[in-house]
Amino acid sequence: MIKAIDVSSLQPNPDLSGTDIVIIKASEGRTYANPKRSSQAKAARAAGKPVGWYHFLWPGNIQAQAEYFLRCAAPKAGDILACDWETTTDRTWATCAEKDAFLRAVKRLRPDLRLLLYCNVDFWKNRDDSSGCADGLWIADPSAPAGHPRVTHSWVIHQYGIKNHTDVNVINMSSVAAWKKWAGAPEDTEAPYTPPAFPAGLAPGKSRPSAKRLQKALRAAGFMTISDKDLSDHYGKRTESGVAAFHDAHPQFKAEGKTRDVAIGPRGWAYLFTRAYGGSQ
Template structure:
């Protein structure tokens, strides 16, 4: 298992010691861009980490949100791309149609990148009806690392949010993860 973290604007700086991969929140909806994105990307790349980017999906206009995400994200070949699908700030939920449209459009526009779905265990179990996760499921379930309580195949498991969001990936090495990602 590889070890990684995911960060947002709340972690302007972060420690890369012992970290094989870093997912960075790039965008949200169709107007928010992480103000620390450039520095966070530089820090992760300088540390030799596999880099991924994620977009927080709001209900509606999935295709517009994909285009915004890709316009604002400094992805390079071999970087991973993900959509964060969960309860939104106003209490509504982005439905399966939005999630599936986002992932399909992302894969259409970036066919050389792996596209993943991030969501929490309860959200996956209670709201997903299609089981579509693009190229892989990144599941949040705060239990022992690498043992999420789901029946679906997964690639990345977020197992805690303390002191930062920590993850493990089902790869034997960073080279294997990079090869899978296409880098």
């Protein structure tokens, strides 16, 4: 088995020694985002650790929570996602139906990424009535020895305790390579990433196959929330908003004198694709 830690803003600079995987809290409900998430991911990637993201689920507004989660996490290819289903600070909890709806919503938006359900043994045995856990179960059972959670369902991760104020887990896989393969991580290569050439004819209001490619890159980099079925060859308002958000985050690629720039140029295109697919954030 391999080891993982899961962290939130309570562990702003976690000790990464002795762990194989780092799973980071991205968001909670519709309004909270972990302010340390980007620096935590950057440190984990720099240390060569695969990254995962989780969202603390609240009752209600399920589609909005799914979209907010993915905007906050901005996951890369090979990252995994998780739904944290437990009691909120208001002593409420999402129903099993809401949990399942959230898992479906996230899967629709990012079908390319693995998605887990995190919950404790009480929720799994007494609140779940569907066994819905997307691509696998992440079970919290600190009363059981590592790797031996008290559930009969197959599991991917067992959170078994706390060390140095950080949750510790074991993963039911033999190696980091097995994890990467399961998660769909790009194969390691010594060659630096080369973004695709900027396509001719790509512009707001135009229809070109490259518009769909742009939408996928904006989604992968966290600047656009769109399902596979809504991808389009048309560079419309939705794509314009994604490009504008990219430019707001990286104003060096805006056209000079423009407050809101919805047209991506060759330099911005190259940077966007490198951020989305080419390395650590």
